Amino acid sequence: MSEVKDYIVEITKNEIGTDEILLHLCITGSPDAVEPKIKSVLQSKLRVIPLLSFVSSQHLQSMRPLENRKPATIIFR
Numbered sequence: 001m002s003e004v005k006d007y008i009v010e011i012t013k014n015e016i017g018t019d020e021i022l023l024h025l026c027i028t029g030s031p032d033a034v035e036p037k038i039k040s041v042l043q044s045k046l047r048v049i050p051l052l053s054f055v056s057s058q059h060l061q062s063m064r065p066l067e068n069r070k071p072a073t074i075i076f077r
Helices: 031-046 056-065
Strands: 006-013 021-029 052-053 073-077
Touching: 006 056, 021 031, 021 056, 031 052
Parallel strands: 006 073, 021 052
Antiparallel strands: 006 021
8 A cells, every 4th residue: 555654563462362453554645535445455354453543654663672673563562
């Protein structure tokens, strides 16, 4: 998708012990216009709809661990 400039996938366990997926997305354009397209693609590929969080590029950089030489795109918590 050309609207997504950068992303981080955050995977956590919820209170009942199942995995929860949260996508932090840095996008071009309006979240209201892009969100339905993203959810449609993800649901068809993953069979689940992850939670979406639209953030700035600076916020994504602050979420990445500094000790890695490659930028992390998946974070397990």
